[in-house]
Amino acid sequence: MDHIKQFIDANKQRLLDELFELLRFPSVSADPKYKDDVLNTAQYVAKKLRECGADNVEVCPTAGYPIVYGEKLIDPAKPTVLVYGHYDVQPPDPLELWHTPPFEPTVRDGKIFARGACDDKGQFYMHVKAFELMMQTDTLPCNIKFMIEGEEEVGSNNLGIFVKANKERLKADVVLISDTSMISMETPSLETGLRGLSYIEVEVTGPNRDLHSGVYGGAVANPATILAKMIASLHDENNHIAIPGFYDDVINLTDAERKAINQAPYNEQEYKDDLGVNELWGEKGYSTIERTGTRPTLEVNGIWGGYIGEGAKTVLPSKANAKISMRLVPNQSSDKITELFTKHFESIAPPYIKVKITPHHGGEPVVTPTDSVAFRAAEKAITESFGKAPIPTRGGGSIPIVALFEAELGIKTVLMGFGLDSDNLHSPNEKYDIFNYYKGIETLPLFHKYFAELSAK
């Protein structure tokens, strides 16, 4: 498609500069100290949508951070694509591990290093620019709506309320999201499922104050030790999750499905080398691809208690805490798993400590259909821009909104991710390849074209 390549070539630097401007906003939704930055980011996104030609652009307030909405309705007879993305990002810490400042995007061998470069600013902004491209070249083939939220990294708590209240405005034929990964630049793929999430914070309290470990040590339960014992018991010797009923609703894949999933290119030595580990770890009886894509998991995301400063302090801490999250697979329910975890964790709490459990947020697992018009349009678009058909994969991450859309609006989602697993999402030195950014801007107009064509048939 010449007009696409021409537009990108003519605007190469500007397309990059605008993304950099967006990446400079430290829009960390998890940390209240960034509140103003998050709000300013929403205003910037709205401004950009207007500039590209979107109508009815609005920064819609919620009980939390606002949702940016905008649309271009060209013909009620044409199909409508609802683009979802999020302008908030993960916290940048540990800061000391960043090679360049997280909110000052820096290019090193063709990669943009910045928090949010891939997750999700770099990816949702491709849609904004693809929209500008279609407007400029007068090739927008269908109606398009944008909904860019600011609370994805903290559980999208207010999105459900917004969607319920705006069903008419959000009416569409498909939801299009770029917030996932491809296997590699040489091996494009399309995710056909996502894991759900149940995220919990636990607090174990022993004595009512920090104590001198010499005076009281040996006579009072140490909450750090007890928390360690409780966490240790959450996986059995085969690394199955030892919470009663945890696997009850899991639908095991058929041998054929397992075989298909394991077709994806995977080199264990390269995988280990990239992570710098001598041996992998995981649930017995499953491959790495199955463990990360098709099996539920339980991870400690954070743990803290007692003296963690420099030097030595001989204290017996009063409290120990942990953040623990579980990834869920299709047919598991976030609420049910949260309840099972809570019941179990309370049941294994010994009498000499108190335990407090606070659920953070959850999201339901999803499977997206591979036989829909939208999925076929995505396949055609990628095949054309990459010169290669995409491999269907199962994603390990979670995008709660996908299940929400299906439940509230009855619309299926297509996950057209252009990131890479090596993009350090949620890690220091998050990056996004410039190649992928342009490739997305090139591919997305093709999706709209084929989606309109195939829908017309």
Place this chain on the structure above:
Amino acid sequence: MDHIKQFIDANKQRLLDELFELLRFPSVSADPKYKDDVLNTAQYVAKKLRECGADNVEVCPTAGYPIVYGEKLIDPAKPTVLVYGHYDVQPPDPLELWHTPPFEPTVRDGKIFARGACDDKGQFYMHVKAFELMMQTDTLPCNIKFMIEGEEEVGSNNLGIFVKANKERLKADVVLISDTSMISMETPSLETGLRGLSYIEVEVTGPNRDLHSGVYGGAVANPATILAKMIASLHDENNHIAIPGFYDDVINLTDAERKAINQAPYNEQEYKDDLGVNELWGEKGYSTIERTGTRPTLEVNGIWGGYIGEGAKTVLPSKANAKISMRLVPNQSSDKITELFTKHFESIAPPYIKVKITPHHGGEPVVTPTDSVAFRAAEKAITESFGKAPIPTRGGGSIPIVALFEAELGIKTVLMGFGLDSDNLHSPNEKYDIFNYYKGIETLPLFHKYFAELSAK
């Protein structure tokens, strides 16, 4: 002794004001950011010793924080008492739990609240003021030497070197230390032993960077989970320490010794109520008094890894750390236990993580003789000032210096502590009762008197 009571009555407010001045120095030796404050504290202590009439006062430099020395030698024929104390304090955190600022001493119902109020500023300063008292009233009955260090809370690393290099200057007949506790104001006691210490920091490293728990969760060992499993395995189901050889050198108390130790007044319900716990925890087969005084223990002093900020971050951490210390009983060796721990911890490290072990500092356990002239002098002094004979107890804490003195100078120590276990040593809201402070200033001159008398016989 009238002259003692008269001096105290005449100087009551000043004695308190000077201690408050000392307590306002944030002399936290564990944290480099307080370096200047620690150094200024040493200068203040030297100034006070001079004002009280000590000779040859010197702030002796070391590779770390200086040691303050001063002396008053009245007669080579008379015995010599070497007073040891420390002017450094524990870190004040967690700050939010203090009811009043840790370095702004505040009096509430007869108690001085401040970091170091009891450990050890309030206690060593009693000796300085008791010395002033004896100088003013012309009643100093023996030679006295002061050695006040600034690294006790970080392991007294440079004290050994100083002692070795100053054997002649430090020559004495007994070491007198007030850095321990009494049972209560109504029940004075004298500690006859102290536990040793082995303090270790461990770091467990999994992947070479923090990872997205959705993308990698379930396929890579989580260092927080692994550290939890390793810590959980350090105590068996009876809360014995599960390190091979750990108890080999422990000399079990005789039934008679156990009986004597358990005579000390102890009310389990009061003990639990004070700590706010429903049940106590400890090594099976031993009483609380035995567990804290006569048995070795292992405590997690701090643990941290992953995201510990506000909100939820779905990260699979690269590292998890813990500070772990062990209290040792007589005949155990700090170096040997550190080595046993290190070997064991490395041996239980699974192949999918790396473990790094860093010893912080140690100290040897000690037992002090109860039949010495010095011990009897202490008994007489306390009996006179409290109107009640002290009960011999075993202390749970550690003062590495005691064993060092015995080894390097061949001098025994008398532990004349006036603190209380409820003084929140190493905890928020550390306090020292004004009653105990004056009581110490009243009792110490009596010790010197009886020590001189009994030594002459």
